Amino acid sequence: MCQLLGMNANTPTDVTFSFTGFAQRAGNTADHTDGWGIAFFEGRGLRHFVDHERATDSPVAELIRRYPIKSRNVIAHIRKATQGVVSLENCHPFVRELWGRYWVFAHNGDLKDFRPRLHAHFHPVGTTDSEHVFCWLMQELSKSHAGMPSIEELTLTLRELAARIAPHGTFNFLLSNGQALWAHASTHLYYIERRHPFSQAQLCDEDLRVDFSAHTTPNDKVAVVVTAPLTSNEQWTAFQSGEMRVFVDGQCQAA
Amino acid sequence: MCQLLGMNANTPTDVTFSFTGFAQRAGNTADHTDGWGIAFFEGRGLRHFVDHERATDSPVAELIRRYPIKSRNVIAHIRKATQGVVSLENCHPFVRELWGRYWVFAHNGDLKDFRPRLHAHFHPVGTTDSEHVFCWLMQELSKSHAGMPSIEELTLTLRELAARIAPHGTFNFLLSNGQALWAHASTHLYYIERRHPFSQAQLCDEDLRVDFSAHTTPNDKVAVVVTAPLTSNEQWTAFQSGEMRVFVDGQCQAA
Numbered sequence: 195m196c197q198l199l200g201m202n203a204n205t206p207t208d209v210t211f212s213f214t215g216f217a218q219r220a221g222n223t224a225d226h227t228d229g230w231g232i233a234f235f236e237g238r239g240l241r242h243f244v245d246h247e248r249a250t251d252s253p254v255a256e257l258i259r260r261y262p263i264k265s266r267n268v269i270a271h272i273r274k275a276t277q278g279v280v281s282l283e284n285c286h287p288f289v290r291e292l293w294g295r296y297w298v299f300a301h302n303g304d305l306k307d308f309r310p311r312l313h314a315h316f317h318p319v320g321t322t323d324s325e326h327v328f329c330w331l332m333q334e335l336s337k338s339h340a341g342m343p344s345i346e347e348l349t350l351t352l353r354e355l356a357a358r359i360a361p362h363g364t365f366n367f368l369l370s371n372g373q374a375l376w377a378h379a380s381t382h383l384y385y386i387e388r389r390h391p392f393s394q395a396q397l398c399d400e401d402l403r404v405d406f407s408a409h410t411t412p413n414d415k416v417a418v419v420v421t422a423p424l425t426s427n428e429q430w431t432a433f434q435s436g437e438m439r440v441f442v443d444g445q446c447q448a449a
Numbered sequence: 450m451c452q453l454l455g456m457n458a459n460t461p462t463d464v465t466f467s468f469t470g471f472a473q474r475a476g477n478t479a480d481h482t483d484g485w486g487i488a489f490f491e492g493r494g495l496r497h498f499v500d501h502e503r504a505t506d507s508p509v510a511e512l513i514r515r516y517p518i519k520s521r522n523v524i525a526h527i528r529k530a531t532q533g534v535v536s537l538e539n540c541h542p543f544v545r546e547l548w549g550r551y552w553v554f555a556h557n558g559d560l561k562d563f564r565p566r567l568h569a570h571f572h573p574v575g576t577t578d579s580e581h582v583f584c585w586l587m588q589e590l591s592k593s594h595a596g597m598p599s600i601e602e603l604t605l606t607l608r609e610l611a612a613r614i615a616p617h618g619t620f621n622f623l624l625s626n627g628q629a630l631w632a633h634a635s636t637h638l639y640y641i642e643r644r645h646p647f648s649q650a651q652l653c654d655e656d657l658r659v660d661f662s663a664h665t666t667p668n669d670k671v672a673v674v675v676t677a678p679l680t681s682n683e684q685w686t687a688f689q690s691g692e693m694r695v696f697v698d699g700q701c702q703a704a
Contacts (some may be wrong), residue, residue: 238574239537242497253516261508282494291545294572315570315591317549319493336570 196302197226199270200368200419202375202441206264207416211404214259215424218399220249226272229285233298234265235372240296244285267370271300283320288328293342295371299328303364331355345374349440352376356438375441377419379433385419386430395425415444451557452481454525455623455674457630457696461519462671466659469514470679473654474527475504481527484540488553489520490627495551499540522625526555538575543583548597550626554583558619586610600629604695607631611693630696632674634688640674641685650680670699
């Protein structure tokens with residue numbers, strides 16, 4: 195299986211602290227060594243980094259740990275291949291354009307016997323079940339709405355689509371269009387909302403501590419979603435199985 | 450105006466030497482300071498780096514100069530904004546998926562009064578004429594062929610499409626799907642084919658020399674296409690105005 199990391203914030207925020215702990219799971223504190231990737235929205239624009247080297251060794255991952263790219267929506271993934279060979283085109287997150295916006299998707303899980311027909315214009319480049327289901331999600335969103343709908347409408351449609359996919363296996367995913375972060379859990383997914391007053395946090399996967407109050411303003415709100423809690427001294431909330439949540443401006447929206 | 454750099458090779462080859470000289474044009478030897486980008490195919494997979502910082506300062510460009518990513522098809526661009534603000538979503542090259550392949554496009558020029566209707570499923574995320582025309586090219590390719598055609602068929606279609614666009618302004622572009630590199634010139638574009646016996650080359654934009662014979666095998670073939678010659682001691686061939694060439698396996702194909 196793979197691991198997922200997502201961030202949604204109300205102000206451009208760097209993810210270096212979380213990513214540093216997360217990347218340790220690519221061989222040091224866990225065995226997710228079959229590639230990794232991360233995507234940062236900057237407004238409508240996107241920086242997308244993928245690598246089939248493990249995140250603990252990759253020079254690109256080293257850049258991400260050192261270079262504080264500020265973003266309001268980030269999705270990262272470290273891969274342990276279940277379907278599809280180890281190759282660049284099979285690294286998550288995947289990107290497509292729909293309605294003049296980039297969409298970014300990463301999946302943790304395994305979908306058995308779910309290869310829905312792709313009869314429209316989104317097709318996988320690689321060979322994973324994950325990219326196939328992302329293309330199907332894009333196809334069905336595109337069929338359901340003539341143009342970009344509101345976040346609320348998108349959430350309703352995504353809930354229906356996720357419920358059709360989830361019975362086929364394990365379907366933990368993160369999805370963002372740069373405005374919101376959608377997160378769906380089948381098995382393991384946790385989130386935290388950080389806001390004023392900010393405190394110190396201690397990584398689980400590496401001996402590193404940060405004092406968020408030194409790097410934030412009282413207005414900042416940041417939500418982080420991850421496969422397993424990243425810090426040892428904060429309260430993370432577990433998703434229920436089958437639950438989808440949407441994060442906007444650093445806050446989980448009412449269901 | 451902007452500058453273009455493309456590479457097509459028959460074996461995975463790094464572009465660090467060419468990119469090092471090229472990146473100097475982002476503020477040192479020329480004034481293309483409004484962002485930059487580079488895309489490397491690895492098989493069907495793609496590494497895509499864009500940055501609105503100038504390439505001489507960008508930490509990501511520094512990574513690309515130091516980290517020899519090997520690829521058979523590369524497209525790079527440094528931007529001097531003519532249309533569209535300086536922002537990440539307006540940095541070239543642009544990427545879209547068609548027929549289960551990534552397509553990468555970069556443009557140097559300016560198209561006046563050419564905003565053809567986008568009635569299908571490719572839409573610009575940013576505000577440049579360049580991304581608009583790329584979406585139109587993808588739309589028209591998609592309409593012309595039901596599935597991925599041969600390189601020869603694609604070249605015929607692209608020639609027709611380019612001839613419809615070129616009268617509207619300056620239209621130098623590079624396009625690749627990871628199998629071939631298409632290059633079209635309105636004004637300035639040069640190419641070189643390097644093969645056995647390889648020799649030394651001296652950059653124009655920086656005091657740097659490389660001995661290709663030390664880094665190659667006798668079977669290697671590498672073609673480089675660029676807005677202005679990168680080296681001072683090699684013979685570069687100028688494109689004619691209105692000419693489109695296609696490079697496969699490091700060689701320019703017969704017209």
